[in-house]
Structures are given as C-alpha cells and as structure tokens.
Amino acid sequence: DTGVSQNPRHKITKRGQNVTFRCDPISEHNRLYWYRQTLGQGPEFLTYFQNEAQLEKSRLLSDRFSAERPKGSFSTLEIQRTEQGDSAMYLCASSFVTGQGNPTNEKLFFGSGTQLSVL
Amino acid sequence: DQQVKQNSPSLSVQEGRISILNCDYTNSMFDYFLWYKKYPAEGPTFLISISSIKDKNEDGRFTVFLNKSAKHLSLHIVPSQPGDSAVYFCAASGGFGNEKLTFGTGTRLTIIP
Numbered sequence: 001d002t003g004v005s006q007n008p009r010h011k012i013t014k015r016g017q018n019v020t021f022r023c024d025p026i027s028e029h030n031r032l033y034w035y036r037q038t039l040g041q042g043p044e045f046l047t048y049f050q051n052e053a054q055l056e057k058s059r060l061l062s063d064r065f066s067a068e069r070p071k072g073s074f075s076t077l078e079i080q081r082t083e084q085g086d087s088a089m090y091l092c093a094s095s096f097v098t099g100q101g102n103p104t105n106e107k108l109f110f111g112s113g114t115q116l117s118v119l
Numbered sequence: 120d121q122q123v124k125q126n127s128p129s130l131s132v133q134e135g136r137i138s139i140l141n142c143d144y145t146n147s148m149f150d151y152f153l154w155y156k157k158y159p160a161e162g163p164t165f166l167i168s169i170s171s172i173k174d175k176n177e178d179g180r181f182t183v184f185l186n187k188s189a190k191h192l193s194l195h196i197v198p199s200q201p202g203d204s205a206v207y208f209c210a211a212s213g214g215f216g217n218e219k220l221t222f223g224t225g226t227r228l229t230i231i232p
Contacts, residue, residue, distance in 0.1 A: 004162070006162075033219060040128075040224065040225075041224055041225075042123075042125075042208050042210075042222030042223050042224050042225050043163065043208070043220075043222045044222070045219045045220070045221070048219055056219065091162055091163075093162075106151070106212065106220075107153065107165055107168065108165070108220060109165065110155075110162030110163045110164070111162050112160070112161050112162045113161075113162050115160075
C-alpha cells in the first residue's frame with residue numbers, strides 16, 4: 001500500500017495557461033475525491049467519482065475545471081485558462097465504500113497535494 | 120455558509136498537559152464526524168472518528184466527545200507531545216447529498232516543550 005500519490009507536488013504557471021494534475025488512489029479504493037485548500041481554510045470539496053462515474057460536482061467548480069477518471073483508477077484534474085484565484089493546494093483523496101447508497105463511516109485517505117501558483 | 124466551525128484558529132499547550140480542540144456544526148443531518156491532522160506540505164491524515172450513535176470514542180491518547188444536542192464535538196489529547204504540533208481539522212458528513220466530508224477551517228496546535 002503506497003498511499004495516495006499526486007503529481008506534480010508543485011506547479012507554477014502563468015495566468016491563462018492550462019494545467020493538469022494527476023492522482024493515483026490506493027489501488028483497491030473505488031471512490032476518489034478532489035478537494036481544494038487555500039491558506040487559512042479547510043479543504044473544500046470539488047468533485048468525486050465512484051469508479052469511473054463522476055457523481056457530484058461542487059458549484060465551486062467553474063466550467064474551466066474538468067476532472068476525469070477514465071478507467072476507474074487514476075484521475076486527472078485540468079484547469080483551463082488559469083486565473084490567480086486558482087492558486088491553492090489541490091488535494092486528492094480516496095476511499096472504499098460498498099454499495100451505491102450513502103455510506104456510513106467513510107474515511108478518506110489524502111495525498112500530499114499539488115500546490116498550484118498562478119502568476 | 121460554514122456548516123462546520125472551528126472558532127479557535129490557534130492553541131498553545133505545555134507538553135504533558137491536555138489539549139482540547141473544539142468544533143461546532145450546524146447541519147443536523149451530519150451523522151459521522153472525523154478529526155484530521157495536517158503537517159505543513161502534507162495532506163491531512165486521519166486521526167479519529169465518531170458516529171452519531173456514540174458520545175465518546177477513544178484511541179490511545181486521543182478521545183473525541185460528541186454532544187449532539189449542542190451540535191458540538193471536541194478532541195482531547197492527553198498527554199500532549201511535541202509531535203502533536205500540527206493543524207487539526209474537524210470534518211463531518213451524513214444525510215442525503217452530504218456524502219462528502221465538509222471540513223472546518225482548522226486549529227493550529229503548538230505544543231510547548
């Protein structure tokens with residue numbers, strides 16, 4: 001068990017550029033989450049997948065943001081036309097749940113995050 | 120709207136004493152609560168959790184108390200150790216449409232040797 005892996009750890013980009021982050025969850029986990037954290041705040045939910053299906057997107061997620069999990073394993077988060085307000089730590093987390101309904105006792109395992117700085 | 124609130128941004132405690140971190144929530148549908156610990160440049164790490172059917176859960180030096188009527192939970196660390204210095208986040212989930220965790224803003228705990 002290597003834990004949740006995120007790449008890159010740091011990304012510096014210029015405003016208007018596109019960026020893509022990758023997340024490799026714990027291998028047997030079927031749920032994958034993306035969160036964003038800014039300074040002085042807790043992690044804020046962006047979106048999550050169960051296997052390859054994207055089940056929910058936060059209203060925080062503008063149409064410049066897109067996430068995929070094509071084979072139900074790794075996931076990518078792309079931000080198009082980056083803005084300075086996108087600067088944040090982007091966290092990926094995974095978990096294992098049974099069934100489709102609202103699970104109880106779901107515990108998320110987080111990666112170390114990708115720190116994005118938009119200049 | 121901040122559904123999970125941690126009103127103390129920071130807390131300093133002498134090594135060996137008890138650390139008490141507090142968390143309040145507003146959504147009565149929440150039925151599962153967790154505490155995460157975060158070191159700089161790392162992702163949050165799960166610490167301890169409690170279901171709403173309980174009012175206390177203990178794991179070694181860490182105990183979480185839940186007061187449903189007050190919509191309040193607290194994390195007790197005793198005895199506090201220097202390695203406990205970190206940011207602690209309270210999180211909650213539960214109810215239809217609330218499967219994902221909602222986090223508080225965190226409390227930075229500093230243990231003074």
